[in-house]
Amino acid sequence: MKLHSVGKRKAASALHNISSSPPECTVTSRGSLQNDISYSAKEALALFTQLKLTRLQYIELRASAIRKNMQNLYPPYYKLLEEKAKCYPPNIQITDISAEVPLQNLVDHTVSRIAENQKELLVSLNNNSELEITYKWGADGSGSQKNYKQKFEKDDSDDSNVFITSLVPLRLHYSQENNYVIIWQNPRTNSTRFCRPIKLQFVKETSEVINSEFANMDRQIANLTPTKIELCGRTYIFKHNLLKTMIDGKICNALSSNKSTQRCYICKATTSEFNKIVDLEPRLYDPQTLDFGISPLHATIRFFECLLHISYKLPVKSWQVRGEENKKIVADRKRNIQKQFREKLGLLVDVPKQGFGNTNDGNTARRFFANPDIVHEITGIDRDLIIRFGIILKTLSCPYKINSALFDEYARDTAKQYISLYGWYCMPPTVHKVLIHGKDIIDHFLLPIGQLGEDAQECRHKDVKYYREHNTRKMSRKQTNEDLFKILLVSSDPQISILRPLPQKQKGIFPAEVIKLLEQPNFDLNEEEL
Structure with missing residues (x-):
């Protein structure tokens, strides 16, 4: 106040900054604040990815920090x-309708980024340790x-479908006395x-595209070689194990040459045979x-x-609805x-979406x-069967063995209960x-089945739509595809993703029925995250 009263306003402002600055800030010779806690380039890129920023948004964010005298934030x-x-593997190939990277280059780059992050732990290992990284992969x-x-370069090309x-890398481990020791x-x-x-x-x-792409991937997987990485003067060799589990029913049918969606691609049984459990017991199947x-x-x-479909047809109790009167009954019940x-749970069920699919997600x-x-109460379906289905599905999604x-x-008791209640519905x-x-x-798998799900592949489509619209150049299709492919690589880079904060999940307790179906659960039931 004394400095301000004699006209020394800059000195007064500098003194005010000194007296009111937080402890992590220093003051320059001119009295302006400078934050000692600043983002590194890698941390800033993780923030950039987490918030799905564009270049202009990041520049404006940085400019706003500078305006608040935080030049180095x-x-x-x-x-x-x-x-x-650093997030891009070598040999990325771009055309006007595609973008790809050879599998060998991608796994080499992925394991090198993980190894660099786990350097201290790897250096402490024995030189003879056999390192292996397991992935799951698929297409959709x-x-x-x-x-x-x-x-387009070709007139018959189209960008309506992708x-x-x-x-997805799952874990990095090595074998020790017939046990797996997980590094990451x-x-x-x-x-x-x-x-x-x-x-x-x-x-x-299409079936042709699916079979062509998976045949190409199988060839690349067969030709994969272990990755050699130098860390602190020592050489580490990483083997790659890829599991083909990120796929849906359409791809399963195409790969197994199953042309009917009403036939099991594993045992080749038809819909009319599914309810005859006893007849299916000795049935052979292809292990692949x-x-x-x-x-x-x-x-x-x-x-x-x-x-849901059983509930629609409860009044007529028939798998196939025939006759105008029965069709009207089923249609009225479906609307009800x-x-x-919609009223009791706020859910939109079986409502078609414009252009693709419906609201059943x-x-x-x-x-x-x-x-x-x-x-x-809404459907009239047996409550115990609903609960049993839910227990089975929650168990399959559980990340434990x-x-x-x-x-x-x-599962077989549930199947028998299903048949006794609704045997008329195949x-x-x-x-x-x-x-x-x-x-x-x-x-068939060493890893828990819940860790091998296809959720990541399905959710990636939302990222593709968003990044394609907001984070790509639009001067040409090649530039658009290049920017799209590279931002997908950045957002999935192990070192960048490790720095991104994990979302907080709601805590709860696994149902007792799920716990009973797990193998040697070793977690606190009161603190387990669902």
Whole structure:
């Protein structure tokens, strides 16, 4: 106040800054504040990715910090570009309808980024340790993409559909006395934060495209060589193990040459045979079909739709509705059930979406099974069957190892209960696969089946739409595809993703029925995250 009263306003302002500054800040010779806590380029890139910022948004964010006398809080954008370049594996190939990177280059780059992050732990290992990194991979198509006003090299090309092939690193481990010692574990195996793109192409998902892409991937996997990495003067060799589990029913049918969606691609049984459990006991199947996993997300949706369609047809109790009167009864009941779901749970069920699919998604199905009492009241479906379906689905999504024998017993009892209650409605193929072949699929994998889900691949389509619109140049299709592919690589880079904060999940308790189906659960039931 004294300095201000004699006209020394700058000195007064500097003294005010000194007296009111937080302890982590220093003051320059001119009296302006400078924050000692600043983001590194890597940390800033993680923030850039977490918030899905554009270049202009980041520049404005940094400018606003500078205006508040925090010049060094955010590094300049060119520093982020330098850090981004470290996230790109070599030999990326771009065309006007596709972008891809050779699998060998991608896994080499991925394991090198993980190894660099786990350097201290790796240096402490024995030189003779056999290191192995396990991935899950798959492909999926999506429609309803935006049509850009850009010229194609070929007139018959189209950007309405995209087909993406991706992989997710699950864990890095080594063998020690017949046990696996985990060095690094993916904290969110079903999240997009580690979902790395292998190939992105603007084509429609057809059987020909599926078989061609998976044949190409199988060739690349067969030719993979271990990755050698130098750390602190020592050489480490990493073997790669890829599991083909991020796929849905359409791809399973295409790869197994199953032309009918009403036939099980594992045992080749037809819909009319699914309810005859005794006849299916000695049935042979191709062991290679177990490689496809169980697809917990799609299983949840198919179980939900199974019970929903049964509820529509309860008045007529017929799998196929014939006759105008019966069709009217089913249609009226369907509208009434849809209305009640909307009023009591706020759910839109079986409502077509413009351009593709309907509103029956994973979130809708999970809320359906989370409210068995209300669902029983609305649909008239047996409450115990709803609960048993929910227990089976929650067990399959659990990240812990499942006791396959107990699961098989529970699943088959559920199948028998289903047949005794609704034997007139043929069991859908996915329900049959889980209840009858679930044990064989669980036993086929060393990792818990819940860690091998396809959620990351499915959720990646939202990122593709968003990044394509907001984070790409639009001067040409090649530039658009290049920017899109690179931002997908940056957002899934292990070192960047490790720096991103994990979302807080709601804490709860696994149902006792789920606990009983797990193998040696070693967690606190009162603190377990669902």
